Every structure is written in structure tokens, then in C-alpha cells.
Amino acid sequence: MRFGRIATPDGMTFAVIEGDVADRNEMTAKAIVGTPFTEPEYTGKEYRLGDVKLLAPMLPSKVVAIGRNYADHVAEVFQKSADDLPPTLFIKPPTSVVGPDAAIKIPDFATRVEFEGELAVVIGRPCKNVKAEDWKSVVAGFTIVNDVSSRDLQFADGQWARAKGIDTFCPLGPWIETDVDAFELDDLPIKAHLTHEGVTTTKQDSNSNQMIMKMGEIIEFITASMTLLPGDVICTGSPAGTEAMVPGDSIAVEVPGIGTLENPVERA
Amino acid sequence: MRFGRIATPDGMTFAVIEGDVADRNEMTAKAIVGTPFTEPEYTGKEYRLGDVKLLAPMLPSKVVAIGRNYADHVAEVFQKSADDLPPTLFIKPPTSVVGPDAAIKIPDFATRVEFEGELAVVIGRPCKNVKAEDWKSVVAGFTIVNDVSSRDLQFADGQWARAKGIDTFCPLGPWIETDVDAFELDDLPIKAHLTHEGVTTTKQDSNSNQMIMKMGEIIEFITASMTLLPGDVICTGSPAGTEAMVPGDSIAVEVPGIGTLENPVERA
The missing domain is CATH 2.30.30.370 (FAH)
Structure with missing residues (x-):
């Protein structure tokens, strides 16, 4: 549903x-x-x-994200192996969330803003210390997130909160698919299509089977530290292929079984 | 008031x-x-x-914190100069907030958990792109925060969201003092007193005049990126003197004109 x-x-x-x-x-x-x-x-x-x-299908109290969860994306952004830079947590503020078709607005101090297409999880009940094998019991469903990231600020700041927390930098949707059992996480394509000057090119073309930390591990890892509340969103990490967007572009993240989350890009 | x-x-x-x-x-x-x-x-x-x-005097939709805002604390934690490591933003999740006298609960995987006594700001109205000189117009008042930090996880993760975002790692209070004009930020003492095995020692003894990024700059910097909402909390950074706490300890952060925020420390 x-x-x-x-x-x-x-x-x-x-x-x-x-x-x-x-x-x-x-x-x-x-x-x-x-x-x-x-x-x-x-x-x-x-x-x-x-x-x-x-x-946006939900107004989360928090968006918890896994960074560095695809080895090819670690390599392209950090020029390092995922063994040297294992997955890590960061938080995107609720004020960064926008819905489908809402503009991603780039402020003038962000000079290289990239898309990151990801599978997102919406939490269905308050939970803490969830065991990996029980992850489905706390999940309301799946949706799509674009973890928009100002790559220049990300490196300048060291901490990612600002680079990934700017207003409109968390497109979410288009809806929550609750039939979690219908998804084969061992083989779920994740794609991002960038439209630039009228030409659409597929830039990310990966699969959730490339996730380093798997769904159960992610939820166990987060809830060992933080209570998750209904509506909280987990971003499961971006595969390689991220690229800069400029005003006038449009970016569509596609996950079969959910649909497509598309957002235009504008100057703030 | x-x-x-x-x-x-x-x-x-x-x-x-x-x-x-x-x-x-x-x-x-x-x-x-x-x-x-x-x-x-x-x-x-x-x-x-x-x-x-x-x-806790407020349930914030987000807690935005300034890291590395006191040169002496940058030196003690990172062994670097604040010129090399300027102030940076991070986010503590709402689920980390607890009130006065509530226990800071240390999970077994956090092996070095330190207090960080700080002046906190509570936002009073929705705001974006606030100019530094207008900061008082968006502030409801001041309170005290203890930016509890698992130093081992902070360094292991690189990103600070987990180390500083564990449940109970954001004691806040005891109340909001709204008479902002009564505070002299050019000379406001900030202290932390640790009670260990029955002996109380003053570990942090600094002053808001040591803040690298001043109050107006902080609010201008954050709101250039993020909309702040009523009840959102800004942590203005910790001075030097942070130290590990262990179960059985009690930590009291003191800011004259506000009062004292004291919390016992327990094993989670």
C-alpha cells in the first residue's frame, strides 16, 4: 500500500x-x-x-543517514577504500525536507551541489536496541530520498551537517510503500537521472546489494544509540555517480517498486 | 523572566x-x-x-551546535590551532535531550564520555537569513546545555552525530531566561563542576568572551543555511576543561544569571 x-x-x-x-x-x-x-x-x-x-510523505522528527555505505561512492568522493573509511552516521535537519517536484534551492555560498539518490526507510513505531533480524518490525515502509550535498562545504567544514542540511537539501517521496516484503534488497536497482539543458542522462545506476552495512545492521547500529520515533527517516547511503547540479537542471531518483522522486534545481 | x-x-x-x-x-x-x-x-x-x-524547558525540532568555538578546547581535543580548525556545525537529535537531574546514560560501547558545558540559545520565532546585528529579535532566551560527547566514537566515526547524539547526551535547562539584555556576553562566566567519588572539582572555568564565533555571527551563519523554528536550540560551543565522566559521577554546568544544570551519570 x-x-x-x-x-x-x-x-x-x-x-x-x-x-x-x-x-x-x-x-x-x-x-x-x-x-x-x-x-x-x-x-x-x-x-x-x-x-x-x-x-513529502512524512515530516520526520529526525533524518538519520548512513554515509560511506557504497564502496564506489567512497572511492569517488574521498579517493579512499571503504576499508579505510567505514560507514558513519550523520543527521539532516527536518527543515531540509521537501516533497516531490519542490525545488532544490542552491544558495550562492554553495558552489558544488551534488545529488545522491538513495533508498529511504520510514520508521513505524518508537524503538531502541532493535536486533538486525527484527528490523522489519519497526519499519512502516520504504521511500526515496535525495541526500543533496554541497561537496565544497562538506570538505571545508569537516562535519557534514551544514553541507547536507541546507533548506530543501532533503527531497523525500513520492510516497511510502508499506509492502516491505515485496522488495528484494539483494537486488533492488537505485538510479538517478539528471536532466541538464534538456538532455536526460542516467548518472547513478546501482543496486542495494552494494550496500556495505545492510538494512538490519543499519537499524541495529542506529538504535543502539538513538531512539527512533514514528515517521523518522533513515537514508541508507548513496552509490557512485553523484555529480554537480546547476539551476535549471532537474534530478530524478528512481527505485523500482516505489517510483520516481523528481526535483527541479533553482538558485535560492 | x-x-x-x-x-x-x-x-x-x-x-x-x-x-x-x-x-x-x-x-x-x-x-x-x-x-x-x-x-x-x-x-x-x-x-x-x-x-x-x-x-527540559523545550522539546526542540532541532539542536544545532557550533563545534570548535573556543580555541583552548580545539587545542585540548584536536591538538591543533583554531586557525587550522575553524568553528563548524553539527546536529544533535531531539531524542538526545533530557532535563535537569535526569541521568546521562552511558552505553557500554562508549568508552570515554566527556561533559561539555555550554551556553544555549532558544529560538523564539521562525527565521531565515538573520543578520548578525538582529540576533536578539529571533531569540526567546538563554539556557544551559551539556553537549555530552563520546570522545572515542567522535574520533572513530569522523562525523560527530553518533558520539554526540546518543539518548540522554543533551541535558538542557534548568529553564529559559528570557531577559537576554541582562547578559553581558563580553563577560559571562561558564563553568562545569564534576563530582567524582564525593569530591567536587571545577573542571571548566571560562567565559563567553572566549567564543571565536560570536552570538550574532552564529545565528547569521546557521540561518544562512537552515530555517530555525520556535524552540530550536543552538549550542554555542564548549571551552576547555572537558574530561571523562564515569557512572556514579555528577556533572553541574553553571552560567550566572541562568543557574545550574546538574545531571547524574549512570551506566545505560
Whole structure:
């Protein structure tokens, strides 16, 4: 089941999204009472998705991200082996989150801003000290995240909070797919397509089977330190192929079984 | 005016705290309607502070911290000059926040956990792109933070999110002092007193005049990237004197004009 959050003439609401992902405007959004963390109770209101605005599917209390979780991305960014630079945690602030189709806004002091297409996890219940094998019991579903990163600030600051925490630098969506069992994490493609001057090129073309720290390990690792709350988002790391974006570009991150998260790029 | 948050037999509430800080149990907490961001509207209920539980004065949507903002602390932790390692931003998750007297709980994988006593700022209104000279217009008040840091994990991870983001690693309080004009940031003492095996020793004894990035610069720097929201907390950096704590210790951070934030240390 797909849960999204929509802005309608009747206000903002969570909704169950149904229909053919390939024809998004013709999909149906069925408004629900409350949140995606329980069986949906429908309000009876339905919208054509093309007639409403799809928002980030969740407003997380925190976005916890795994850095350096794909060896080829470690090599391209740090010119080092993943053995020397193992996965590490960082946090993106809630104010960096935007939804599908919302602009990534580049401030003038960020001179090299890159996309990072990633599989994202939405937490479904408060949890601490989760064992790796129990990870599905705390997950509400999967979505897509673009861990937008100002590479120049990332290296200048040492800490990544600013480079990855700028307003609009965490596009999230388009919705949460709750049927976690339908995903084969041993073989889930993750792609990013950059449109520059009207030409679209696939820049990231990887697979979740390249993740160094696997899903269960990630959730065990994070929850050994931090309580996760419903709606919290985990970014599982970016594969290689990240590149700079400039105003006028558009960046689409694609994960089969979820869909595509596309965002235009603008000057702030 | 001092705003705190208290747990009472009648529920949790914000309150105006009055009386002599030196005799905290005898202070009075006057419950208010709503939040500390407007003129207080009193409910009429009053409590002796010794009869209620003082909580963290705010549940921030984010805690943004300035690292390496005191040259002597840069030297003691990194063995480098602050010219080589300028101030940098990091984020502590909301789940790390605890109130006065709540235990700092050290997990077994954190082998060297240090206190960092700091002046903290509570934001009073949504803001972005604040000019340094306008900083007071967005601030609700000052409080105290202990930026508890697992020094071993900080160096092992490179990124500080885990080392400084563990549950209970952000003691905050005891309350928010809103009379910002009463503080002389050119000469505001910041101290930390560690009690170990019954003996109390002053370990940090510095002054906000040692801050490399000053208050206005900090708020201009952060809000150039991130929107700050009411209740968000800024940690302004720790001076030298940080040291390891062990279960059984107690750590008290003192800022004149605010008071003292004391927390016991326990094994998680």
C-alpha cells in the first residue's frame, strides 16, 4: 500500500495512493483519518493526483543517514577504500525536507551541489536496541530520498551537517510503500537521472546489494544509540555517480517498486 | 523572566519560575497556558518547585551546535590551532535531550564520555537569513546545555552525530531566561563542576568572551543555511576543561544569571 501526503483545496491530509505509477497524474489519492501508522480509515474524499499537490510523505522528527555505505561512492568522493573509511552516521535537519517536484534551492555560498539518490526507510513505531533480524518490525515502509550535498562545504567544514542540511537539501517521496516484503534488497536497482539543458542522462545506476552495512545492521547500529520515533527517516547511503547540479537542471531518483522522486534545481 | 517545563500531578505544563535560584526547591512554578513564546497567561495553578519535576524547558525540532568555538578546547581535543580548525556545525537529535537531574546514560560501547558545558540559545520565532546585528529579535532566551560527547566514537566515526547524539547526551535547562539584555556576553562566566567519588572539582572555568564565533555571527551563519523554528536550540560551543565522566559521577554546568544544570551519570 502507498501512503502519501497531499495538499488539497480541503487542506493537508495523508492519503492512500492508488493506480499506475507510470501515469502519476491519473492516480487516485484517497484521504485518510490520521497517519500511515495504522490501518487506513478513509474519509470518503478522493482526488485525482494531478489535481492536488504531493508533499513529502512524512515530516520526520529526525533524518538519520548512513554515509560511506557504497564502496564506489567512497572511492569517488574521498579517493579512499571503504576499508579505510567505514560507514558513519550523520543527521539532516527536518527543515531540509521537501516533497516531490519542490525545488532544490542552491544558495550562492554553495558552489558544488551534488545529488545522491538513495533508498529511504520510514520508521513505524518508537524503538531502541532493535536486533538486525527484527528490523522489519519497526519499519512502516520504504521511500526515496535525495541526500543533496554541497561537496565544497562538506570538505571545508569537516562535519557534514551544514553541507547536507541546507533548506530543501532533503527531497523525500513520492510516497511510502508499506509492502516491505515485496522488495528484494539483494537486488533492488537505485538510479538517478539528471536532466541538464534538456538532455536526460542516467548518472547513478546501482543496486542495494552494494550496500556495505545492510538494512538490519543499519537499524541495529542506529538504535543502539538513538531512539527512533514514528515517521523518522533513515537514508541508507548513496552509490557512485553523484555529480554537480546547476539551476535549471532537474534530478530524478528512481527505485523500482516505489517510483520516481523528481526535483527541479533553482538558485535560492 | 524564567520559563520552565514541569511534570505535575495535574500533567505537564510550561510555567513561569520565580524565587531564589540558590534555593531551588522553594522556588515557585506558576503554570501558564500555551508556550513561552508569548506573554504568559497564568492558569492560576502554582507549585513549589521541590514538589514537581523540572523537565527540559523545550522539546526542540532541532539542536544545532557550533563545534570548535573556543580555541583552548580545539587545542585540548584536536591538538591543533583554531586557525587550522575553524568553528563548524553539527546536529544533535531531539531524542538526545533530557532535563535537569535526569541521568546521562552511558552505553557500554562508549568508552570515554566527556561533559561539555555550554551556553544555549532558544529560538523564539521562525527565521531565515538573520543578520548578525538582529540576533536578539529571533531569540526567546538563554539556557544551559551539556553537549555530552563520546570522545572515542567522535574520533572513530569522523562525523560527530553518533558520539554526540546518543539518548540522554543533551541535558538542557534548568529553564529559559528570557531577559537576554541582562547578559553581558563580553563577560559571562561558564563553568562545569564534576563530582567524582564525593569530591567536587571545577573542571571548566571560562567565559563567553572566549567564543571565536560570536552570538550574532552564529545565528547569521546557521540561518544562512537552515530555517530555525520556535524552540530550536543552538549550542554555542564548549571551552576547555572537558574530561571523562564515569557512572556514579555528577556533572553541574553553571552560567550566572541562568543557574545550574546538574545531571547524574549512570551506566545505560
